[in-house]
Amino acid sequence: MSTTVEHATTGHDSHDEHAGHGNSHYYLVALALAILTGLEVLLSYVDIGKAFLPLLMILMMIKFVMVVLEFMHLRKDAKLFHYLFWSGFLLAIAVYIGFLATFKFFLQP
Amino acid sequence: MAIIEQPRTDVALPAGAGAPAYVTPKQAAGMFARPVAPKGWRDWVFTVDHKKIGIMYGVVAFVFFLIGGIEAGLIRLQLAAPNGKVLSADQYNQMFTMHATTMVFLFVMPMAAAFANYFVPLQIGARDVAFPRMNAFSLWTFVAGAIFVNLSWFLGGGADGGWFMYAPNSTKMFSPGHGVDFWAFGLQITGIASLVGAINLIVTCINMRAPGMSLFKMPIFTWMVMVVQFLLVFAMPVITVALFLLSFSRGFGGAFFDVKQGADPLLWQHLFWIFGHPEVYILVLPSFGIVSEVLPVFSRKPLFGYKFVAISGAAIGFVGWGVWAHHMFASGLGPISVLVFSMATMMIAVPTGVKIINWTLTMWGGKLKFTTAMLFAIGLIIEFTIGGLSGVTHAVAPSDTQQTDTYYIVAHFHYVLFGGAIFGLFSGFYYWWPKVFGRLLNEAWGKANFWLMVIGMNLTFGPMHIIGLQGQPRRMYQYDESNVHTRFWNAISTIGVFFLTIGILCFIVNVVITHRSKNPKVKAPLDPWDARSLEWMTSSPPAAHNFDAIPTVHELDEFFHRKYAVDHDTDEIKQIATAEDIMAEQMAHAEKDIHLPSPSYWPLVVSIALPIIGFGVIYSHIFIAVGAAVAIMGIFGWSMEPSVAPKDDFEPPAPTDGNIKELTA
Amino acid sequence: MSTAAVAEHGTSHDDHGHGGHGHTSTGLSNNKLAMWLFLGSECLLFGGLISTYMLYRGRHVKGPGPDQVFSIPYTSVSSFVLLMSSLTMVLAVAEAQKKNIDKAKLWMTVTAVLGATFVGGQIFEFTEFYRKGLGYTTSLFGSSFYTLTGFHGVHVTVGIIMLMAVVGMLRVDKVPGDKAEVIELVGLYWHFVDVVWILIFTLVYLIPA
Structure with a gap:
């Protein structure tokens, strides 16, 4: 210290x-x-x-x-800030794309 | 509450002896005079000490455990015999909703927070958490939210939509009372508490570790807590969105769940379970952490595959994000979604299985000591495994569509939550009680407590598997006498509740007699279990500043390695020091002046503002303005108040021998 | 409310900061770490709101649709204003780090004014939409659009309050701890609100319904 x-x-x-x-x-x-x-x-x-x-x-x-x-x-x-922010961001993208996919959102015309 | 604290210079052990010298500020800091070394209840209410906050979390959570237990008891009384008359259908709906809400949000989560708050700083060799005032804010915000949710009982009835509150069933049309409004806003408030607490603990784990403590030298409990806090940080905002959508639908006529307008009822289900599945791990991982501490200590062996346990915990947390829709197999997701989520769910059994195997192999060949803490830990392994196996049957979608919304599901999640989360917490009570209070809980009462709870839980929840497979739906408030088997097993299940009740009473009796006892034997020795991790390198209970000298960490299980070493002649592990020796050495190198964060009024002020806003949303919008004004005032006062009172603010002047260390743990 | 409260805690006070670098395990500031975590968490909040909007795109059964109410030139201008407020914010941070606190205060005030212009523009836009028949309860489009943009507007407003509070506290020298870091933290929050608008502007306004 x-x-x-x-x-x-x-x-x-x-x-x-x-x-x-x-x-x-x-x-x-x-x-x-x-x-x-x-x-x-x-x-x-x-x-x-x-x-x-x-x-x-x-x-x-x-x-x-x-x-x-x-x-x-x-x-x-610092790298750590990268990890914290991008993990939140990428998790959000992954989860919500999965969420929309279950509604067949991406298959719409 | 110490502001500048001088460590004891006497070496009389065990500690608690030798009051630190208090030095008090002479003038106001911030807008009003801040609380100064308060006594009595004010010492607790304005404290920012992580240990006091942890204890208060624990006490409040335990009160809600009892409330939730009474609610469960009423449910089982209603179902004890056909055509139960204890509760009306409406009361029954409120009862099971509030039972689950209370147990999940107001008992297991805050009780885990209690352990985390108390032990994480101690386990990583810190003097406090990273943001002590935010910690106090988390506690009081949780208390405010918890009381707010339960106020609905007196203001027109509790929420009645089930703990997952499926919309549109929970919209104004189907639940016209204020129960759901209280529920939604109250959980919003406790959510703030969880989020702030989670950020605080993550920063603590990352930034406040003692010198030498790398991530893979952190005790496993701290590891699991850190994983849980990451889950909270990322899961809380999702439920926040869902709760806002629900509140706006109910309060302002939002169309989100109005099927007439083209809304999709699956929206709520998805949002809820995107939060809800990580939530399941938020509930159980702290207990996994606790038993991972308890098993090695009472097996006299290091944790088998420490890194695997840590990493599998993180893996559970990560994969837990990809399985939410397995709660919705029966909702018409479509075959591809069902397939994907079914596979992901089976995958998550792997890291969980890793943990079970690691615990078993920790005990394998160890010198087992069956203390109550150890019994609860072993109980967790067995009961959780049973719950895990019935969980696998849910992962298989075709089988799940038969089981969903039956008592089989109720059986499953009570095995993992009661047998998993709650057994772990009880194991923690018995293991850490001497650390927190300096007294050993009575082992005889403890064993009665354990066995009654084991018998009680298997009697209560075991038959639910059978009732469920026979087709009794969950949340059904009455059943008729036509099915003899259902009647029999329902009766058994209710009998089980009496065992559980007596078991928990044993715990309360144990606490009371332990703290009333004048017998010197209840006084805990410094290291009653011959433990391994850093929190045992303090006095019991620890001084306000935790460590007289911040230890430098060289090993995982640092405390063990300071006590034992391999004798090079015989190749045997020999004791080289006692806990008393280690404490004495720490005191000899005690730091001269330890600057601790000062108590503060502001966290409490801001916390109190939140339920006022809640009343405003539900009843009269004037209160929103009042609450917001209080909150803004509190935040300003907080912002301008330094976390540590400045040095020249003290009387007598702070020592200036060139040896001042600002330890802002 | 949750976000507002937390943002305020994350930034304007300095628990244990002391400039905060020397004595943490990673050498990083506690406050900045907390802020980045909070922003990571906010990603899931706005992600949820944006996804709700996207899910309900084109599902409204009555009232006007996006193409009937949106005015792309108008919103482009207000988006540009918010984007430029990020520039003035980063200039404030740069000046603060060079210890030119007076200049930093000036840039922060400019940032707050730009932010207020954006919020004012949003309020005007909402009243326009309302006149064209799009109320909060009108349709799924109305509910999800106003909730998403309203949440963002509240975040901008909280940012403005934070900026003005810090300017005021700097004026009377009441900022505890490291001034440059406090300004940097407010800046992080402000830029995040800006990047969320970058997403909303493209996903909500520019993709035709």
């Missing part, structure tokens, strides 16, 4: 790297997110046939993962 008084001021070593590339990184991510959202909205207006739904899902997931990794800093954060 070490004394913690010093740690209070020197904590957050893991975040020092953020200072390096400044805030421009965040602006770029936001720009990308805005463009992807625009693309999604655009997709819902033009008819591209069967590719529509998969493409929309992919765009959605890219946005989701981008925010989680970049804005929530998960990319540079």
Whole structure:
């Protein structure tokens, strides 16, 4: 057990790297997110046939993962946080896809 | 309640002796003066000490065990003979609903939380949980929710839809009273308590371990608790959704379960059982953890295949997410779903079987000591296996469609819950009583308790297999005299309840005489069972700060390895130290100033706000605003109150000999 | 309520944090660990609500359907506002970690304003839908849509309250423990609410009924 008084001021070593590339990184991510959202909205207006739904899902997931990794800093954060969050997320996806599958949700026209 | 506590310097054992020196804050912290080293009841109500919180969890849960037991007794009295007149049909519906709700949510879960709260920090060598005030919040929120659910008895009758409360049967149309509203909101409140408690305990297990204690050196009980808390973290939100849908349907006219509007009645069933199946493991895994501690100690052998037991526990937890629909085989899921869930269900028998085998092999060749704790543990293995075998017959879907909603199911889940979960908890009572209270429960009364409960449970639940296969549906409030066999076995089953009642009375008598007794023999020695894990490296009961010096862990079963070593000449295991030696050494290296979290009013304030909101939802919306205001005030007060009163807040000034250690366990 | 209460506990107080890194077994902060666990748990909450909505898609027997009430351009704009609030939030966290607490307070206020704009837009949208004949009890679509988006709206509102509370507490210097970490925790919650909207926007609004 070490004394913690010093740690209070020197904590957050893991975040020092953020200072390096400044805030421009965040602006770029936001720009990308805005463009992807625009693309999604655009997709819902033009008819591209069967590719529509998969493409929309992919765009959605890219946005989701981008925010989680970049804005929530998960990319540079501890592995354990990855495990905790993604296990919840993947469990939710698996369970609820199973749930919808029992209703033959994915067999609908 | 100590704020800064100075460890005892005397070496007089066993401890409890040598009161720590209290140093008290001189000024207010936060919005109001925080409670300062309170005495009497306030010491308990405002405490953030995980041990006191654990004891309170246990006491409240046991009270609900008795209430649930009385409800069960009334059910069995009603069914003792044909055309029972003890309860009306409506009362009977309320009785079995509240019996199950009470036993599941208000007894087994909080009792497991009691053990977890008390022993996890001790077993991992910590001074408290990660968030002591959140711990107090969990306790009081659970108490608030539990009382809220039971208030329905006095305000128009309890919930009456069965513990799984299938919608649309539980909607306003079929259950017009307020019982279901109380049930839904009350479980919502206890759900908050479980979720907060689960997050707290996971963080504790991950972050508060003593130096050297890797995950695979954690005692097995802590392991099982951690698995259970993960299940809770991920399962509670699912029931939260289901309960909200039900409440919104009843309160605001939501269409979720309105078949006229095109709703699907299977929605509730799925959501409930997605939560409900992990819930089954939430109930039983803590008990598995307890017996996995008890069996090695009384077999004088290490747990056979510790890693297998730990991993199979985690595997049960994981696979438990993929089997929920086996509760719904008769609901018209379609052949593919039934096949998939049937297979998954059979798979889950594998890790469960691993555990049974590991326990058996732990005892194999051991020097068995049949204490009451050990008897309950062995009882668990046998009774749970019986329940597990009837469970396998449910996994086979064609057979299940015959058994579902009959007494056969009732028999099955009482074997796994009474014979599994509750036997494990009783084993824990007898095993850890000397640790918690410093007194040994009487073994003679204990054995009477055990045998009466074993006989009682087999008499009560055994015949239900037969009644069920003969076709008696569960939840039927009367039966006629035409079937002689049904009459006979129903009568036997009710007789069994008397054995159970006397068995549990034996336990209560045991507690009373143990604590009344002036006989010095009831005073527990430091290490009464020659135990293996870290919680026994403290005084009994442990001091507020648990450990005078946080131990460094080198082995699984650290305490055992400090007491025994292999003699290199003879290759035999020899005792090298007694518990007293180890304690004395710990005291010699005691840390000078131990900074413990301070008591707080705020958790209680926030907890009390929740049932007020509940009344608001059910009766008058003004109370929602009142409750929300109280909650927000409480949360603000909480936020601004440091968990540990600052050092300069103390009179006399905190020692500044350069040796201050802030141990915020 | 459950989520609100827990979120508040997870973030604004600092049980044992002390900046929290030095003395835990993993070296990670207790508070952050708790927050990530809570967010993992929230995945199953929103998953349940989204699945309920998806299950009942196209099953309404009366009242207007999604294609009759949704205005994609309008919702796209409000989604964009919420997305940008994530940017301002992450800037607040970055400033806090550089110890520019004043700038962090400013960005947090901007975030709260953007969040409030989103919630305001949602309330306006709901009133529009209601005028077009979609009440809470009208149909399965009405019930499941309002429940899902309402839950999300409540989460945003709780986030706004948390942001403003932290700004206020910073102003009077009443934040116990590590200020940057408290802001980071609020940020985690805020971003999570944002990613949930990313899912809802696509799954509920953009996929035609």
